[in-house]
Amino acid sequence: xxxxxxxxxxxxxxxxxxxxxxxxxxxxxxxxxxxxxxxxxxxxxxxxxxxxxxxxxxxxxxxxxxxxxxxxxxxxxxxxxxxxxxxxxxxxxxxxxxxxxxxxxxxxxxxxxx
Amino acid sequence: xxxxxxxxxxxxxxxxxxxxxxxxxxxxxxxxxxxxxxxxxxxxxxxxxxxxxxxxxxxxxxxxxxxxxxxxxxxxxxxxxxxxxxxxxxxxxxxxxxxxxxxxxxxxxxxxxxx
Numbered sequence: 439x440x441x442x443x444x445x446x447x448x449x450x451x452x453x454x455x456x457x458x459x460x461x462x463x464x465x466x467x468x469x470x471x472x473x474x475x476x477x478x479x480x481x482x483x484x485x486x487x488x489x490x491x492x493x494x495x496x497x498x499x500x501x502x503x504x505x506x507x508x509x510x511x512x513x514x515x516x517x518x519x520x521x522x523x524x525x526x527x528x529x530x531x532x533x534x535x536x537x538x539x540x541x542x543x544x545x546x547x548x549x550x551x552x
Numbered sequence: 553x554x555x556x557x558x559x560x561x562x563x564x565x566x567x568x569x570x571x572x573x574x575x576x577x578x579x580x581x582x583x584x585x586x587x588x589x590x591x592x593x594x595x596x597x598x599x600x601x602x603x604x605x606x607x608x609x610x611x612x613x614x615x616x617x618x619x620x621x622x623x624x625x626x627x628x629x630x631x632x633x634x635x636x637x638x639x640x641x642x643x644x645x646x647x648x649x650x651x652x653x654x655x656x657x658x659x660x661x662x663x664x665x666x667x
Contacts, residue, residue: 481643481658481661482595484656527594537607540585541597544594545594
């Protein structure tokens with residue numbers, strides 16, 4: 439896939455363990471963040487989002503934590519499964535003058551082994 | 553509901569040639585975005601359409617890139633003439649309306665290789 443050859447940070451976990459993927463952002467004014475999962479040959483897929491008025495948000499097996507003081511996001515995946523293997527991106531949402539865009543981080547590759 | 557579709561999935565062209573990428577957003581989505589990921593870099597914003605209007609094209613690398621959205625439906629991204637550094641994966645995304653209330657849904661991408 440297009441991620442071959444990229445020097446992405448890699449997290450290797452055993453099936454059934456919990457995974458924590460970290461992300462730092464730069465703009466202290468950002469107030470909306472999204473985590474995307476990208477599997478080989480596919481586009482980024484929405485996982486979970488969080489707004490800056492929250493510190494934590496939970497979904498099914500996933501939790502996102504936001505620390506605005508140090509501008510840090512994390513994605514926690516509980517009971518990691520082989521199907522979770524993918525590249526994970528955090529993204530800041532920026533909306534200015536009726537236009538908006540996503541600012542992506544570099545991504546982390548999650549490898550799940552049996 | 554069909555997702556965002558992109559065509560072609562892969563394109564291999566020689567330097568100096570022209571390539572046109574197509575994106576069909578989710579039906580009813582006013583907003584359409586183009587992003588790209590070149591080798592070794594993060595996914596970067598190129599431009600944003602609201603219906604047929606270009607709302608923001610600040611991410612377009614240079615005037616070799618031209619995006620259009622005919623009638624506010626599908627969009628095309630033309631690269632003419634293509635250069636080696638244009639190689640990468642081009643993603644299209646759509647959302648129903650602008651603003652952070654709306655998730656951007658991505659297509660599978662077009663992998664462009666310029667030789």
